[in-house]
Amino acid sequence: MTTQTAFSTRDAAFVRDFHIMSEFGATEKGGVERQAASVPDGQQRQWLKGLLEARGFTVRFDRAGNQWGLYEAVPGAPFVVVGSHMDSQPTAGRYDGAYGVLAAAHAAFRLVQQWAAAGPGGQPRFNIAVVNWFNEEGSRFKPSMMGSSVYTGKLELDTALATTDAAGVSVREALDAIDCRGNYDGPEAAYCAEIHIEQGRSMEREGVTIGLVNSNWAANKYEFVVHGEQAHTGSTVIADRKDALLGASMMVVAARELADTFPGVLHTSVGQLNVYPNSPVVVPSRVSLLLDLRSADESVLAEADTLLHERIAGIERLANVTVERNHAHSWPVTPYQPEGVELAAKVAADLGLANKQVMTLAGHDSTNMKDLVPTVMLFVPSVDGISHNEHEYTTDEDIVAGLTMLTEVVNRLCNGVLED
Amino acid sequence: MTTQTAFSTRDAAFVRDFHIMSEFGATEKGGVERQAASVPDGQQRQWLKGLLEARGFTVRFDRAGNQWGLYEAVPGAPFVVVGSHMDSQPTAGRYDGAYGVLAAAHAAFRLVQQWAAAGPGGQPRFNIAVVNWFNEEGSRFKPSMMGSSVYTGKLELDTALATTDAAGVSVREALDAIDCRGNYDGPEAAYCAEIHIEQGRSMEREGVTIGLVNSNWAANKYEFVVHGEQAHTGSTVIADRKDALLGASMMVVAARELADTFPGVLHTSVGQLNVYPNSPVVVPSRVSLLLDLRSADESVLAEADTLLHERIAGIERLANVTVERNHAHSWPVTPYQPEGVELAAKVAADLGLANKQVMTLAGHDSTNMKDLVPTVMLFVPSVDGISHNEHEYTTDEDIVAGLTMLTEVVNRLCNGVLED
Numbered sequence: 001m002t003t004q005t006a007f008s009t010r011d012a013a014f015v016r017d018f019h020i021m022s023e024f025g026a027t028e029k030g031g032v033e034r035q036a037a038s039v040p041d042g043q044q045r046q047w048l049k050g051l052l053e054a055r056g057f058t059v060r061f062d063r064a065g066n067q068w069g070l071y072e073a074v075p076g077a078p079f080v081v082v083g084s085h086m087d088s089q090p091t092a093g094r095y096d097g098a099y100g101v102l103a104a105a106h107a108a109f110r111l112v113q114q115w116a117a118a119g120p121g122g123q124p125r126f127n128i129a130v131v132n133w134f135n136e137e138g139s140r141f142k143p144s145m146m147g148s149s150v151y152t153g154k155l156e157l158d159t160a161l162a163t164t165d166a167a168g169v170s171v172r173e174a175l176d177a178i179d180c181r182g183n184y185d186g187p188e189a190a191y192c193a194e195i196h197i198e199q200g201r202s203m204e205r206e207g208v209t210i211g212l213v214n215s216n217w218a219a220n221k222y223e224f225v226v227h228g229e230q231a232h233t234g235s236t237v238i239a240d241r242k243d244a245l246l247g248a249s250m251m252v253v254a255a256r257e258l259a260d261t262f263p264g265v266l267h268t269s270v271g272q273l274n275v276y277p278n279s280p281v282v283v284p285s286r287v288s289l290l291l292d293l294r295s296a297d298e299s300v301l302a303e304a305d306t307l308l309h310e311r312i313a314g315i316e317r318l319a320n321v322t323v324e325r326n327h328a329h330s331w332p333v334t335p336y337q338p339e340g341v342e343l344a345a346k347v348a349a350d351l352g353l354a355n356k357q358v359m360t361l362a363g364h365d366s367t368n369m370k371d372l373v374p375t376v377m378l379f380v381p382s383v384d385g386i387s388h389n390e391h392e393y394t395t396d397e398d399i400v401a402g403l404t405m406l407t408e409v410v411n412r413l414c415n416g417v418l419e420d
Numbered sequence: 421m422t423t424q425t426a427f428s429t430r431d432a433a434f435v436r437d438f439h440i441m442s443e444f445g446a447t448e449k450g451g452v453e454r455q456a457a458s459v460p461d462g463q464q465r466q467w468l469k470g471l472l473e474a475r476g477f478t479v480r481f482d483r484a485g486n487q488w489g490l491y492e493a494v495p496g497a498p499f500v501v502v503g504s505h506m507d508s509q510p511t512a513g514r515y516d517g518a519y520g521v522l523a524a525a526h527a528a529f530r531l532v533q534q535w536a537a538a539g540p541g542g543q544p545r546f547n548i549a550v551v552n553w554f555n556e557e558g559s560r561f562k563p564s565m566m567g568s569s570v571y572t573g574k575l576e577l578d579t580a581l582a583t584t585d586a587a588g589v590s591v592r593e594a595l596d597a598i599d600c601r602g603n604y605d606g607p608e609a610a611y612c613a614e615i616h617i618e619q620g621r622s623m624e625r626e627g628v629t630i631g632l633v634n635s636n637w638a639a640n641k642y643e644f645v646v647h648g649e650q651a652h653t654g655s656t657v658i659a660d661r662k663d664a665l666l667g668a669s670m671m672v673v674a675a676r677e678l679a680d681t682f683p684g685v686l687h688t689s690v691g692q693l694n695v696y697p698n699s700p701v702v703v704p705s706r707v708s709l710l711l712d713l714r715s716a717d718e719s720v721l722a723e724a725d726t727l728l729h730e731r732i733a734g735i736e737r738l739a740n741v742t743v744e745r746n747h748a749h750s751w752p753v754t755p756y757q758p759e760g761v762e763l764a765a766k767v768a769a770d771l772g773l774a775n776k777q778v779m780t781l782a783g784h785d786s787t788n789m790k791d792l793v794p795t796v797m798l799f800v801p802s803v804d805g806i807s808h809n810e811h812e813y814t815t816d817e818d819i820v821a822g823l824t825m826l827t828e829v830v831n832r833l834c835n836g837v838l839e840d
Binding site for chain 1: 509510511512557558559562564618619620621637639641649650651652653654655656657658660661663665666668669670672673676679680683684687688689690691692693694695696697698699700701702703704705710712714780781782783805806807808809810
């Protein structure tokens with residue numbers, strides 16, 4: 001899938017590093033499996049450490065396992081934080097997150113080189129920090145965006161460290177096992193920038209190279225537990241059954257029907273579902289599931305949410321079960337700072353890169369960071385919109401164009417373009 | 421839940437042993453958790469060994485982990501095999517299986533005592549073997565009825581021993597860990613008898629103490645694998661999704677709708693369902709599920725099966741998935757030997773126990789044994805029909821009546837009543 005374009009030496013070096021990086025946790029089908037604090041995640045973090053240190057960056061791990069590559073051009077000044085995450089979903093693609101960390105590193109390398117060449121008169125106003133956030137994906141440890149949530153004060157450090165995976169291993173133990181739990185608190189941030197693949201088709205469809213992310217979709221995420229009664233699958237008459245899996249299955253179907261009721265403007269899904277006792281001959285007594293509703297339109301989301309809860313009441317009667325709403329987590333449509341979107345639009349225009357404003361449907365570490373400091377979020381296209389899949393793909397031209405774009409955005413942020 | 425009846429000394433001893441036995445793997449809610457070759461299963465087997473040896477029985481474990489308590493009154497003669505299983509489902513009841521093993525042991529104790537008292541002229545024609553079959557439940561290791569399937573030649577020993585549980589532990593390793601894998605092949609059987617709880621309401625409703633099992637329901641059991649595509653649950657537009665969990669959920673709902681189409685004469689269920697990658701933010705790419713259809717009427721079963729497969733073809737289109745039928749296992753309505761049913765009816769009448777003929781909806785080790793030798797299968801009532809549940813219950817009067825019934829059936833089988 002490599003392309004024929006002749007890249008500059010430094011662009012070719014970036015593409016080469018991207019392919020080296022993709023070997024960590026590589027799967028046979030061309031993807032990666034690099035869940036948070038797994039062995040390949042730990043190995044990749046050591047590799048990134050070497051890459052940063054070779055360029056004169058100081059590498060530190062903070063208390064929540066975030067990896068920082070710090071370059072202090074202006075002693076004592078705050079930092080422009082640039083990065084994403086290198087952990088992945090199970091059997092995932094090579095681009096999600098990891099591209100953003102490597103692009104941040106290479107952008108920083110270019111700027112540091114530029115500052116060194118410029119001499120004392122050409123120094124920036126802010127320092128630069130490359131970040132590899134811990135556990136953005138949330139597949140092994142919930143919630144997702146864990147590292148950036150701790151850094152931005154949205155999640156208690158102790159709560160994060162005590163979180164366990166399905167095997168009972170805590171974040172604290174898992175981070176210690178890969179030697180990535182430090183005693184650092186992280187740098188003081190002034191601004192933030194992140195680049196990521198779109199994970200949708202809209203940019204590809206419109207032939208756009210750079211997405212200027214202006215806000216996120218709103219979301220309501222629920223953990224439901226459906227309660228039934230254990231019974232023999234063979235001998236128990238149907239009328240006596242309280243089948244938790246039947247109730248849960250009706251909820252999965254209802255969620256999709258809701259999305260079909262609001263075509264194109266509501267996304268619903270159930271990604272995780274666990275059955276107890278999960279034995280061939282026992283009617284399940286307990287099923288837990290994670291159901292989420294997302295929309296760019298908060299009124300659609302509210303209406304869909306009401307319909308969902310009405311449907312659940314009906315399902316309780318039909319399946320003879322009770323449905324408990326165990327955990328709920330919602331976020332509204334919140335904008336990225338308009339001055340950041342404007343800056344990114346100006347940079348793209350200056351570089352001659354086709355661009356448009358987009359919303360992000362997925363959550364990103366930058367959606368946490370934008371609540372702390374002005375944050376610029378950029379997208380590059382995803383071929384066929386495929387993501388969280390081994391066949392996730394973005395062309396080398398696009399990852400290089402994204403790097404060029406990110407470098408110039410961070411350059412201007414470091415120079416204090418948004419200070420006035 | 422103990423009753424006020426004054427039992428004879430030997431009946432009281434049986435009830436006492438039943439309560440002692442129920443302590444192995446006891447749960448807080450009054451049930452047991454004693455999956456095949458678990459620590460409590462192993463401990464209970466040692467306890468049963470002691471009980472049998474104290475009464476002069478020789479205890480041996482065969483190559484498939486079945487536990488045999490042998491009493492040879494007539495050297496060289498074949499055996500009447502009496503027993504059931506002591507393993508349980510997760511968080512199950514105290515009666516399912518274990519009652520049948522303990523009743524078999526106490527029935528054998530009574531007969532041995534009777535033969536000893538009778539002197540040389542009162543010896544039986546056949547010997548007696550108490551059996552505790554390995555892994556009847558199939559919750560930890562599939563298939564269910566594993567030990568009796570090996571003994572009756574329906575399952576290869578090596579296949580059984582190589583079967584692994586969800587943690588990757590093989591039957592061979594699990595049996596070795598509880599020291600229950602022997603080098604015995606099992607005794608030569610002449611007849612078989614088993615007593616079990618009904619696991620349904622029909623006997624309780626009709627005020628019947630003894631069920632004379634005349635045949636089993638037919639069943640078609642399938643393992644289906646639904647194949648979709650991993651995608652991001654947030655950003656992937658609904659039209660692009662191939663959601664394996666949506667397809668699987670539609671199958672669970674379709675199975676129940678089928679049962680509702682044939683009210684009272686068709687039982688359907690999905691007891692086990694596993695999702696991959698089962699991450700909060702990934703559209704599932706693979707869901708496996710065990711779906712079964714059961715009926716006493718083979719034509720109903722055939723019609724329901726056709727409808728099911730039509731529904732699956734529709735679900736493949738609606739959910740944009742493919743459904744693979746990975747494994748299928750069927751059995752017809754097969755009768756227990758009529759002469760055995762007749763014998764049991766005569767015994768019940770002689771003892772003055774209210775009885776009726778019933779079918780078994782669940783599978784039992786005796787459904788394997790009846791294909792090898794003439795087999796008598798007996799039921800006692802289940803309060804409210806509750807089974808595979810910690811609240812499973814049968815009154816002490818009924819378990820004692822069942823023991824009396826079983827003892828006399830086995831007595832007559834040992835005396836060769838069906839030989840003529």
